[in-house]
Amino acid sequence: MSEEDLSNKLVISAALTGPATIKYQNPAVPYTAEEFGDEAKKCYDAGAAIVHIHARHPEKGNPVADLDIIKAVIDNIKEKAPEILINLSTAISTIVTPKQRIAPVETFKPPIASLNSNSMNFAVGDHKTGQVGLGAKFTFANTFNTIQKFAKAMKKAQVKPEIEIYDFGGMYNILHLAKQQPKKLLDPPLHFQFVFGVLGGVPFSFENLGHFLNLKPPNASWSVCGVAKQQFKAAMCAAAMGGHIRVGLEDNIRMPDGRLAKGSWEQVEWAAKVARLVNREPATPDEARKIFNLYQQ
Secondary structure, X not given: XXXXXXXXXXXXXXXXXXXXXXXXXXXXXXXXXXXHHHHHHHHHHHOOOEEEEOOEOOOOOOEOOOHHHHHHHHHHHHHHOOOOEEEEOOOOOOOOOHHHHHHHHHHHOOOEEEEEOOOEEOEOEOOOOOOEOOOOOOEEOOOHHHHHHHHHHHHHHOOEEEEEEOOHHHHHHHHHHOOOOOOOOOOOOOEEEEEEOOEOEOOOOHHHHHHHHHHOOOOOEEEEEEXXXXXXXXXXXXXXXXXXXXXXXXXXXXOOOOOEOOOHHHHHHHHHHHHHHOOOEEOOHHHHHHHOOOOOO
């Protein structure tokens, strides 16, 4: 493999917290800036090229849009793991405004940030009993107006959109918006993240992943993540099929054997092993920049 041939490199992203996972569920979930920095360093050492961030109140643990708190998290990560790429969430929480959601991207200009693709029910539930749990009263609002405003803000800031696809409606929304000419809303090649297992979106299956891949533009990069056990199923398929992997306590607090993960970094270690099983190697942050076609900031 030549120096510039990155086809056998696999980008591992670690989603450290998300908006909902709390220390009661897994004590390794970071709240403070110091905890974020420590966890990011462990993830980098284990093979992650990217960390995905939802900042938390350092004492209460709730997700926040406070720019000072977010800055402290970013600074601590950069101090302890200066090479790793920071991916900021634009979801943040259910109680913030669209203006608050995009403000961290406009302010801090990370290399990459999430761009959600549709409005949807967004919950967790018991798939055996049909009961709906956390999020039963919540709609995750991403109107066409919001998607376009966020995409324009990201382009202006030279931040690569990580397009979050939860279902086929979201995929078709993005394919429609990507047609805009002459001034493109989304600079190609696009980067998609296929999210499986959210109640309100699609579960993981070979058929669902295959349909997403058939719909995406041929030159678009792609990654997967999944809720709970679907994280591992999706990751193993992506590794074998040329995609990339997101793990982390945002999506799953456990390891494949059912025990609590010691941290997102332990799931990164698992993802690195999976990559090597199919003769691929974890990508470095610099390689991830090229694979995901990030802007030269």
